[in-house]
Amino acid sequence: MESLIAKLGLALAIGLLVGLERGWRERDAPDGARTAGIRTYAITGLLGGLTASLALSLEAPSLLIAGLFAFTAVFAWYKSREALHDADFSVTGVVAGMSVFMLGALAVTGDQRAAAAGGTALAVILASRDLLHGLVKRISWVELRAALVLAVMTAIILPLLPAQAVDPWGGFNPRQVWIFTVLTAAISYLGYIAVRVFGATRGVLVGGLAGAVVSSTAVTLALARTAAAGGNPWPLAGAATLAAAVSVLRVTGIVAIVAPSVLGVAGIAILAAVAVFAICGGLYLTRGNLAGTGDGSPRNPFELGPLLLFAVGFAVVSTISAAAASGHSAGMVATSAVSGVFDVDVAVLSALRLLGASADVEAVGHAVLIALATNAVGRLIVAAATGPVRFWLPLAGASALAGAAGAAAFAALPHFTWPGATPIL
Known part of the structure; x- marks a missing residue:
């Protein structure tokens, strides 16, 4: 009994949560002018729970199906009358009522956790109407x-790829390569969308910082050409x-997601380097004005051609790194140093995926730092x-x-074990 009461309480709470949003949106309507508000949606959630409980008790799943159809018919009829009165063609209210049931x-x-999460997500989506529109x-x-x-690559292509390595050294795992490719592209794409939403026309500084989410080398090239002009x-x-x-912070984010133990x-060395970059960059900015120089609009980073090239490069570097790291980690570090000049993401991800296989945390940490260092050389x-x-x-x-600051911090400060950090490889 107590368990059933708790479940019915959750059903009622889901309806109250959705009804709160629906009632707030129509709070200025007079009483009796709307089909459903906070009370109706709360009762709808409870009704769904009671119908399901009776279906279980009577061992009659058809009762739940019939209850859903009956509720939908009645609710949709009242909503249709309201829509005719208000000249409203939205079906959102009907779908929301069915979802609450x-x-x-x-x-x-x-x-129950899925039900609670679903109710919360439903309320958030309904409340985000203006933002989404x-x-x-x-x-x-x-x-x-x-x-x-991105959705096709994640939901359709990814499950079809083999989950095992297809080379003798265990370096080329198609599914892992695809996961990391989509992860890197998604991070860049989110940065691009953030700039589009909040505005990317505030000068070279905003455009450069946003573009670094995609490629700091490309930003450096654009700024160098502007200086030359x-x-x-x-x-x-x-x-x-x-x-x-x-760029260094972006790579740090990738490391934190994929293998946080490497941090x-x-x-500490990465944070020291970032602090110096930030201080120096701030000092340089005080020596002039950026207004009117350059184009601050980053290009869409999620283009299919460059993405496929990234996947191919990642697969090649991963295979070479695995072959070079067979039995020792010096080969992996050397590969990261070379590939980091051209693409730091490929170098870092190739090193991270060897963690626990042919390289330990210390060796992978060295490889990440060397890749960042050689990428800085490439920018110069x-x-x-x-x-x-x-x-x-x-x-x-x-x-x-x-x-120098990163090297000093790496040599002078102790390394530590990241609590509870396990790689997702």
């Missing part, structure tokens, strides 16, 4: 297509330095090749100081 039934017959109006077709591609080199170098800090080895090569000395020399100074 079924979630109430789930609270009694199934997983505004997002639909602002998003472009290219961005929508990118999101659909006559832009003030000091603040441009400051923007490039801050972009480097964002116990490399985390690009800056020196395309920008003036007054642009790349401050960037080189900040990179050298950041590298």
Whole structure:
């Protein structure tokens, strides 16, 4: 009895939560002018729970099905009358009522946590109407297509890929390669969408920081060209330095998601380097004005061509790293050093996936730091090749100081075990 009372209480709570949102949205309507408010949705959740309870007691699943159809018919009829009166063609209220009824039934017959989560999600979606409608109006077709591609790659392609390594060294696991490819692209895409939502036309600084979520090397190249065309080199170098800090933080986020235990080895050194990059970048920015220089709009990072190239490069580097790390970790570190010049994400993810297989946490931490260091060298090569000395020399100074601070922190401060951190590999 107590268990049933608790389940019915959850069904009632789900209806109250959804009804609170529905009632608040129509709070200015006079009494009797709306089909359903907080009380009706609360009773709907309880009704779903009671119907499911009777179906279980009588061992008659058809009773629950009949109850759902009867409720839907009555609710939809009243909603249709309200819609005719208000000239409203939305079916959201009917679907919400059906959902509350079924979630109430789930609270009694199934997983209570799933029912509670579903009710919360339903209320959040209903309350986010203005936000979601505004997002639909602002998003472009290219961005929508990118999101659909991400969904297809995650929900359709990923389950079809083999989950075992297909090479002798255990380096090329198609499913793992695809997971990390989608993860990296999704992080970049979310950064891009954030800039689109909050505005990316506030100058080179905002565009550079946002672009670093995609590629700090590309940002450095764009800023170097702007400096070569006559832009003030000091603040441009400051923007490039801050972009480097964002790039390191992005890689740190990937490490924290994939294998957080590595942060116990490399985390303090990374934080020291980021702090130096941030200080130097802030100082450089005070030496001039960024207004009117460059284009602050980052390109959509979730394009299919570059994404497939990333997957191929990741697969090749992963296989080479696994072969080189067979029996020792020096080969993995060397591979990370070389590949980090071209793509730090590929180098870092290739090292992380070897954790626990052919490399320990200490070796993987070394590989991550070396990949970040060689990627900084790659940025400097690009800056020196395309920008003036007054642009790349401050960037080189900040990179050298950041590298020295990271090395000192790595050597002087103790490494530690990240509590409860296990890789998702």
